[in-house]
Amino acid sequence: MSVEGKVVLIAGGSGALGRTIVPAFLAAGxxxxxxxxxxxxxxxxxxxxxxxxxxxxxxxHRLVDEVIRRLGRVDVLVNLVGGFASGRVEDTDVALWQRMLTTNLTAAFLLSKAVLRQMVTGGTGRILHVAAWAAVEPFPGAAAYIVAKSGLLALINVLALELKGSGVTVNAVLPTTIDTPANRASMPEADPATWTRPESIAETLLFLASDEAAQINGAAVPIGTGGGAKPAAKL
Incomplete structure (x- = not known):
């Protein structure tokens, strides 16, 4: 898929997942x-x-204004920002709860809101978020994380309804455990062959960012073969 000439803002691009996503978008133009x-x-x-x-x-707001000032617009927003923390509800303190909501949901809300007006005015745009399969198929022991990622799916659904017919679309990918060095180190006995390859996430995001995906809005695309596997601890 090509994004030739499009201005692509990738939040969290220096993280583990960004090391694959950023080169993929550069290679696609x-x-x-x-x-x-x-x-x-x-x-x-x-x-x-x-x-x-x-x-x-x-x-x-300062970030988006600077991108527009330097490059004229934002065509695609790719939000890779996220974080994982374990803990059942009874073991989750308010600080951890707020951290998971801020990292996995509030950042997505702020980024989406900041690029919306310019995209809608221009009649085109792509907003893409990395959610998690655990938001669809939860598992015990990561309450704050799963609630935050579930809230992200709700935000995407609401935005998709609000943006219908505007030329701007919002979609998400739902990876299972992502094959990153941090996850291999934290789960040395697991079989990474069943995990989600970062390259698969990159390919899906590239398609959703492309002109060919203009009619896809409000989608949440599962990626990975691990079923309800524990999601990535770090992006």
């Missing part, structure tokens, strides 16, 4: 901007790395 608290030092004509806290509303 995207003009990529990554946004992270600790941005990459890899700057080029095709990639711009910016510092931003995407859980802070003012910083998100």
């Amino acid at each position: 995207g003009r990529v901007v990554t946004a992270d608290r600790n941005p990459s030092t890899d700057h080029s004509d095709e990639r711009l790395a910016l510092k931003a806290d995407v859980t802070d509303e003012a910083d998100v």
